[in-house]
Amino acid sequence: MTNVRTRLVGDRDGVAAEAVVGVVRVWRTAGRLVTRVRDEVAAVVTGLGWTVLALTVVAFVVGYRFGLREVVVVGWAGTVLAVVAAVALVGRSRLxxxxxxxxxxxxxxxxxxxxxxxxxxxxxxxxxxxxxxxxxxxxxxxxxxxxxxxxxxxxxxxxxxxxxxxxxxxxxxxxxxxxxxxxxxxxxxxxxxxxxxxPRTVAIPSTSTGLVRDLEGQATNDLSPADIAFHAVREYMPGDDPRTIHWKSTAKTGAFMVRQFEDTRRSHLVVALGVSDTEYRDEDEFELAVSAAASLGTRAVRDGREVTVVVSERTPEFAKRPVYALESLPTVTPTRLLDAFASVGLAEACLPVAEVARLVGRDAAGISVAFLVVGSAVGLPALRLAATRFPVGVGVVAVVCEPEAVPRSVRVAGLTVLTIGYLEDLRHALHRSAAA
Missing domain, CATH: 2.60.40.10 (Immunoglobulins)
Structure with missing residues (x-):
């Protein structure tokens, strides 16, 4: 057997061996006690306290060694302060x-x-x-x-x-x-x-989006040979499904006529928030953008629609190349989404809005409407480039946040640009878009 005793005295059993073992035990017990006292003292004595203690010891040594009464007085003053400090720690709180x-x-x-x-x-x-x-x-x-x-x-x-x-x-x-x-x-x-x-949000009525198309009643302008919303009848063309032939119209006109429907889709909203600090002029502009994105996302979640809310992943500080990835915020409930928005912040190195649009347009299937929420530092060419990254048929709305700006709406090919100066302008802008 090899333990502390055998390392100290081997297999000896004499009085000397027992004395050595006893001394080592006492030494270790005293060491543990000293360590505990040291830790407790170090936990309560501040840096100023250690400084005063050191000055007190030096004052006593120097004062008595060289007969300097003034220095001795400094030492006794430090002693009085130490006693007062020790008395202040006596007792425990009853609360x-x-x-x-x-x-x-x-x-x-x-x-x-x-x-x-x-x-x-x-x-x-x-x-x-x-x-x-x-x-x-x-x-x-x-x-x-x-x-x-x-x-x-x-x-x-x-x-x-x-x-x-x-x-x-x-x-x-x-x-x-x-x-x-x-x-x-x-x-x-x-x-x-x-x-x-x-973040502060504004109530957006579910009917105010106007751009949403779903199976509950909103139809698109795209025509298809088979769907729910009936549009009209037209003449039969080679390649049409014979099952769509409308026989009553065929009997009246004497030519084959087929049914034509308006294409309806299940609405899938995408809200992409830009987080690059190059896209915003100041912090207030970014806070307005976060509130606008949160308002859009929570309204879609409350309406029970399929919604995806994304921000760009941050590129590490010393990375060799940018990180082409997106962070999806939870959309299970409005509360979970707002919890995630509370931690969103600006980033120095992340993807621009055009790359964010490309990634979300590639990964999210069946997008109906995409909202791009950015700052006023993003120009119209960058927004048009971002709109082209989505599949054909997707309605793209860019919400440009510029505090205290006059709200306005600009319609270009495949893109609607809404500029808001206050959060309440978002509701009015969507109402106007719906009416248009």
Missing amino acids: VVGMTLPQHRVAVGDPAEVTVTAENPTRLPSVPTTLELPVGNGLVDVAVPVVTPHGTHVRRVPVPTTRRGVLDVGPVTGVRADPVGLVRRELVWAEQEQVIVH
Whole structure:
């Protein structure tokens, strides 16, 4: 057998061997104790505390060695500060602290808050305590006064919702520290939670799209020999299906006549949001584009239509070539889609709108209408190029977002360009397109 004992004393059983083993055991126990004390002290002593401790030791050594009374006074002052700091850590908090989030999902601009509750279940009043609550990138100090026995103190902390995103809230941490800041002890009470700030959306009636064609009543202008919506009859031509012959019209005219139908399709909407920073002039323009894309996507999901929402994948910083791929956002429910939009951001290296259109036109089957949501930095030639990347028969609508711009609509071959300056302009622009 080979273990620590055999490595130390071999197979000896004498008093000397037992003494060696005992000394090693005591040494290891003392080492573990010292390590634990060191870790506990290091967890509460701040950088300023270690600096004051080092200066105190140096002041005593130098002051007594060379007889410098002023330096000795500095050492005793450091000692007094150390004693005060140690007294500040004595005792433990009697409070039980909790944190609740009434809403985990809010829209941009909606009020949101975190409720911090401090309860005192003991028979003695608590001492004033300071709690720290991280909210996003900020840190909020929550001052808890003296709580009476079996009392409760409630504090509501507002959550900033001026920008969309995912905010980490918590954990709630109790802090005990001395007035100078030499020591600091933290106690975590509540775990971290998240608040998802959705982009602002506008209600778009399902009839306002006007461009959607499906089996529930919207027919296209394309004619086909077999479908649901009857259009007219025409003369028989070689190659027509004999089953489409309309015999009553044939008997009246004396020539074979066949039925002709309007082609109907199941609507498949595509919403492609540009995320390249070269396509936008500022952050406000991109936020308007995100809100417009979210409004279109959530309206289609609520209508039960087949919808695909995509953004370009980001190319890694040191990649040798661009990544030709798209990221599809979940469209199971409007909430899931808005959750995904809350994390969408601009990228320095990603595909332009024309390449995004090419990839989605290649991969998504049966597209009826495609919405390209971009910024004002994208010109009309780039939008026309993107429209040509979709299959023939797809209605392409480019939504150009330019804050505070006058809304306008331009119709070119195979493309409709809607310029919006405010989010509400999107609803009006789609109404006008439907009427046209």
